[in-house]
Amino acid sequence: MSLSIPQASESLDDGPVESDALMHPSETFDVDPPYVPNHSELAAVEAFEERFLDRELSWLRFNQRVLELAEDPALPMLERARFLAIFTSNLDEFFMVRVAGLKRRIAAGVAVRAASGLRPREVLDAILNEAGQLMRRQCEVFADLIPALQGEGIELVRWDQLDKEEQKFCKKFFKERVFPVLTPLAVDPAHPFPYISGLSLNLAVIVRHPKNGTEHFARVKVPQTFTRFVSVGNQRFVPLEDVIGEHLKRLFPGMEIVATHTFRVTRNEDLEVEEDDAENLLKALEKELLRRRFGPAVRLEVEETMDSRMLDLLVSELGVSQAEVYRLPAPLDLRGLHAIADLPRDDLQYPTFVPTTHPQLAEVESSSPVDIFDAVRKHGNVLLHHPYDSFATSVQRFIEQAAADPHVLAIKQTLYRTSGDSPIIDALIDAAEAGKQVLVIVEIKARFDEQANIRWARKLEQAGCHVVYGVVGLKTHCKLSMVVREEPDGIRRYTHIGTGNYNPKTARLYEDLGLLTSDEAIGEDVAHLFNNLSGISRNASYEQLLVAPGTVRSGLVEQIHAEIDHHRAGRPAGIRLKANSVVDEAVIDALYLASQAGVRVQLLVRGICALRPGVAGLSETIEVRSVLGRFLEHSRVYSFENGGERRVWIGSADVMHRNLDRRVEVLVRLPDGAHLERVDDVLDMAFAPDADAWHLAPDGTWTRHQGTIHLQERLVERQRRRR
Template sequence: MNGTTDRSTAERTTSSEDRTDELPKDRYSERELSWLAFNNRVLDLARDAGRIPLLERAKFTAIFSSNLDEFFMVRVAGLKRRIDAGVAVPSVTGMRPRELYDAMLTRVHELVASQAALFQDEILPALRAEGIDLLRWGQLTADERARMDELFTERIYPVLTPLAVDPSHPFPYISGLSLNIGVLLRNPANEARQFARIKVPGILDRFIRLAPTRFVPLEEVIIKHLSELFSGMQVASSCVFRVTRNEDVEVEEDDAENLLFALEKELLRRKVGRPPVRLEVEETVSDELLELLAGELDISEREIFRLPAPLDLTGLFDLADVDREDLKYPNFLPKTHPDLAPVETSSEADLFKAIKRHDVLLHHPYDSFATSVQRFVEQAASDPHVLAIKQTLYRTSGDSPIIDALIEAAEAGKQVLALVEIKARFDEQNNIAWARKLERHGVHVVYGMIGLKTHCKLILVVRDEPDGLRRYAHIGTGNYNPKTARQYEDMGLLTCNPIVTDDVSRLFNHLSGMTAETSYRRLLVAPNGVRSGIIEAIDREIEHERAGRRARIRIKVNSIIDEQVIDALYRASRAGVQVDLWVRGICGIRPGVPGLSENIRVISVLGRFLEHSRIFWFENDGHPAVGIGSADMMHRNLDRRVEAIVSITNQRHIDEIGELFDLAFDEDSVSWRLHDRLWRPDTRDADGGPKLDIQEHLIARTAERRQTTRTPRRTLFIQRPGVLPDR
C-alpha cells in the first residue's frame, strides 16, 4: 500500500484477476437507475409524516426536484448525446444506451407522478391545516386580488417582456430551468392564431407573500393579467412550461492558460446553444399549445412531463422563511471542538498550540467549521510567524471568509497559493471570478492539472517557530465552503505530524509545479494510488480471514460504482470477510446475493444533513487501518481527479470513527437497507415507533459532550498501521 509492488503483491493481483473471471456477469447494478433509487429515498423523507417536520418535508420535496434537474442536465443529457452520436456501447450491466434511456425515463415518470401526488394530496393539505396556504388565483379574497392588481401594475408589468412569434420574429430561445408562460393568441379581426412567450422574471419572488403564511405563485398573477400584455388580442389558451437543457461543460484542454478562456467560451455556449432534454408543462395544457411547444423544441412525447400546478417545486425552498419553528427541525448551533476551545485567559484559541499538542479530528457540522477550519486559515493569515499558506478550492461561497483571509495573507507579504478548480460543475463561473479576484490581490493561483480535476481538500501552513520551520495541515472530506459546512456532514484532520505535512507539501508541489510525484507515506493519492491502495487493503483483509485472524471492512462513501473495487469486495465476501458499506447515493454493488455477497451489508442514511464524508476502515487483525479523504469509489474520482486520503493514527480518533460505524449499522438506527437491487426504509421498530435518528443523536451527544471541559493531553506521534504504512 505504499505505492510499491513486491512479489507477493503481484501474485495477489494476478490471483485476484483470475478470480474475477469466476464472478457472475450480472453482478453490478445500473448506475443511473441506482441514482434514481437514491432520489426516491429523498422523497421518502418527504413522505415520512411521522418523523419529519412538515416544512422540512416540503424542503425535501424541493430537494428531490433540484436533484432531478441536475440529473437531466448531466446524466440524461449525456446519454442522449451518445445515442444521437450512434454510440451503442453497452454499460457494465449490459444495457445499451437506448434501452437504458427508456428505462430511465420510465422510472422518472413514475417518480414525478409520485412526487406530484404526495405534494397535492398530502403536503399541501397538511400545510393548509397549519394555516400555510399556497393559493391559486381563484382562492384569493377580493382584497388580495385588488392588491395583486396593484402589484402587477407597479412591480411586475414593467419587467415583463412578451415575445410573439410571427414571420419576422422566430421562436425565442428558452433558457434552461426558466419558468415560462406560453400563450396562444387569437386576432379578433381575422381569427388568425399567434404564439407568444413570457418569461417569469427570476428577479422577483416566486411565491408572492399575501400575508405571513399566505402565498400565491408569481405566474398565477401574470396569467390573470395577460389581457393587459396583449391588448387588442384574445387569449385562446395559456400554460406554464419549463425546459431543461444539456448543461454539462465540455472543453478541450491544451494548457492551463488556454483552459480559462476555453471554459469561459463554453459557459457562454451553455447559455445559448444547448439542446433540450425535458419539457415540463401544466397538465391543463391544450393539445394545440403542447404540439406547438414540442415541435419548436424538437422534443419527444416521452420527454414531456404533464404535472399539476405549480411547476418547479424547487420554489418550495422559499417556505423555509415561514416563521413556524414548530414545523421545522429544532435549531442547531455547531459547537467548538473541545480540543480547540479557548483557555480561560483568552477569548480565542491558539490553534497552532492546540494542533502541536495532538492531531484534531473534526466532524462537521457537529464541530463548528468557523472555529476550526475557517479559524485555522484566518489565524494563519494574521500570524506574523506564518510564511506561506497553500490551499485547494473546489467549491466555496461567494462571501467566503476564507477567500478574504487568503487575500489578507497575500497583502501582508505571505506566500499564498490557491489551487482553484475552475472545472467544478455548475460552479465554473463563480470559481473563475474568485480566481481572478485572488490574482488581483497577489495570490498565486493555479487552475489545476490538465486532464484532471483537483478534488482533494488540503490546506498547508508553513510557520517559523523557535525550533525551526513547522508545517501544519488540514486534510478533509468536504469543500471549504462555510455555508455548506453547516449542512453537510464531513470530517477533517488538523495535524502538524511531519510525515503527513511532508506528504501534503509534496502533493502541493506536484499540483503547482507538475512534478512526477506518486509516492507518499501517509496519503493515498489519485489517480495513481487510491484504487490500488484500497484494493490492496481489501486483499489484506482476505488474507487475515483465511489465516483465522480478525478481518472486517467498513467503508462510507457517497457513491460506489468502480468495478475493480466492487469485485474486490465480492472476493472478500466470498472469503468470509464481513463487509459493511455506508453509501449515501449510487451503489453498483448487489448485497445479499447467494454465493456472491452474503457477507456484504449496504445501508444509506439521509436526514437534515447531507452525509458527505468518505471513511475507510480495515480491521487488520485488531490494528485498524483507517483513513478519511475526498475520494468516492467512482471512475471519475479514481482515474480523472486528484484525490487524497489520509491515514488516521490517533487511537482516540480510530475509536470515534469505529463508534460511528457501530451506530450507523445498529439495528435500532434509522437507515435504508439495500437488498440486492431494492432499497427498503428501516425507520420503525417492531412496535411501530421511530428508530434512532443518527444525526439527531449526534447533535444531542455533541451538546452533552460540550458541558464538560476536557483537559488537552499531549499525544506522541506514534505511527500505527494506517491506510498507508510508513516507509
C-alpha cells in the first residue's frame, strides 16, 4: 500500500497515511445544514433586490474614515500624520489584492454580478473614481498639515527651501551614503525598459546628449534602505527623492538633465498557490513570493507636473489604462510619515499608554510573577481585553511559563501572524528543547507575512516542534493555545482562545479579547479541534465552540432566529455584533428577518459592511456604527439576549465568506456572567447616544457623530485608575 503525507493548506502531519486519505475541507469539518426560514419570511427579505451594499466600495469608505481622522484638528498633530501614512498603506494593499483580483476575474471572463447588483466593470470603474478622489483629498490634508507642523517646530521642506548649510549637508550625505547604492537604468536600443518593482518610489529622468541632442529615458529607484525624509537638523526634513534629484548629474555625467519626475507603481501582489504535499507547498510558496514582485501593474501614481511624453511612455510600458493613472502633487507615497509621527514629541502624540496586568493575574506581594496556572485554576475563566490588559503578562507569560514548567507535558498552538523577534516562538522552541511535546499549526499563507512564517516554520521544525500547516483548502485563522499539565488530581488542560494574533507588537495596538480558561468542556473541544488540524480526526462535534467551516454560519443564523422567537413570545430579545467586516449574505438576511420581526439589532463594524440599515420595511431596527482611533478595533463579539439568558461568543471569525467557508475559525461561548457584563459595558459605551462614532446610512455613506464618549479614551482612563 502506498503511503504519503496528507497535504493541508498548511502543514505536515506527524506521520504518513494512505495516499487516498486526502480529504475535502467539508469532509474534515462537518457542516451543519443551514437554517432555512419559511418561504414567506424569505420572500419578505428577497423582495428588496438592492439590499446589499458593495463590499469594495464599503472598504473605500472605511479608508475614508481613516482619512477623516487625519483631518481631525482635535487629534494630536503627529497622530494625524500617522493616519495619513496608514491611509496610504491601506490603499496600497487594497489595490494589490482587491483591485488586482477584480481585474483578473474580469480578464478571465469569470467575474459575476456582485451581491450589490453591480457588474464587475461598474465596480472597478467606481473604485478607480472614488480612490482618485480620496487620494487627492489626502494630498490636500497633507498640504494643510505642513504649515500646522511647522507651527510646532517640525518642518517638511523641499530642496529649494534648504539653506546653504543644509544643502551642503545633503550633498555630503548623497556622496557618502546614497550615491554608492543607486543604479540608474537607461532605455535605448541596447537597454530595454527596466522592471519597476511594486510600491517602489522612482525618478523618471529625461537626459539629453549635449552634442547630438538625442534624448533618453532613465529610471532611478529611490532606495528603501534610507529613511524617506532626510533629517537636516532642528526637526527639518527633506524628501530623499529631492536629494537624489538635485544630484542627478553625478549619475549621468556629461549629459544634460531635461526633466525629472517621481512615479510609483502598484502591482498585483496576491498569491496563487496550488496545494500538494507540505514540503512542495513550502517550495511553491517561496517561488510564488518571487513571482509576486513581477505581477501586472494595477495603478500608476505620477507627479502632477509630469509631461505627457514621459507619462505616455510609462503607460505604454507598464500596461496600465488611463483610468488607472493618478496625477498627484508631490511628494508621492506618504508611508514615510510613520517616521515623522515617531519623533520624540510627546506633546504632539497620544498620551503615553502602558497596559496593566489583569487584576486576576496581578502579581502578589513578591518579586516573582503570579503563577498563571494557579490563577486560572482559581478563577476558572479570565477574560482579557487587550491592549488595556497587558499581553506580555497574560498570554505571553502563559506560554513562557508553560515552556519552563516541568509539570507541563504538551503545548499546542496556532500561529497566523507574529512578530519578527517573537517571544512566543522562543518559548515554543524552549519547550521542545526541554522535551515537551509541542505542536504548532503555522499558517504560512497569511497574506504579506508568508516569508516570515516560512522562516519561523523551519526554525520550529529544526528545534523539534511538530509543525503542521493545517487542512487542505483552508487557512487556519483561529487563535488557539492549549497547555496540557500534570497536576496532583490528574491531567488538566489550560486553554487560551482569542480574537487576535499571538503577536506581542500588534497586541499593543490592536483591540482584542481573549479567554484564558481551565474549563474542561472547552479544553475537550479545543483538543478535538487540534486533532482535526494535525491528524484526520472525524470528531467535528463541539459543545462550547462554533467552528468554521462547520458551524459558525449556521450557529449564528440559528441564534438570530431564536431571537425572533423570543421577541414574538414577549421575552427579552436583542442582537449586538462587533466585527471587522459584515458581508455574508446569509447572516445579513437573517438580521433583516430579525429586524422585520421587530428585534433590535446593533452592529459595531470597523471596516466593511454590506448591510443597509434603516431601510423602511427591511432594516428599520438595525443600527450600524464604526469606531476608529488610536487602537485598531479588532475583536469579534456576537451577543444575543436569548430570552434573558444572554449568550456571548468571541473569536476569530468575521461575517465574511472567506472566514465562514475557507478558513478554520473558532468562536467560544463566554461561560461567566461577569465576563458578559464586561463585554456589554464596552458595547453600551459604543452605542450610547453621545458616543463618538461613525453612523452608517442606508445609501452606504458614513457620517461622524462627535459625541462626548470616546470609547478607547474611556477604557484607557479606566485602566489608568486601576494601576
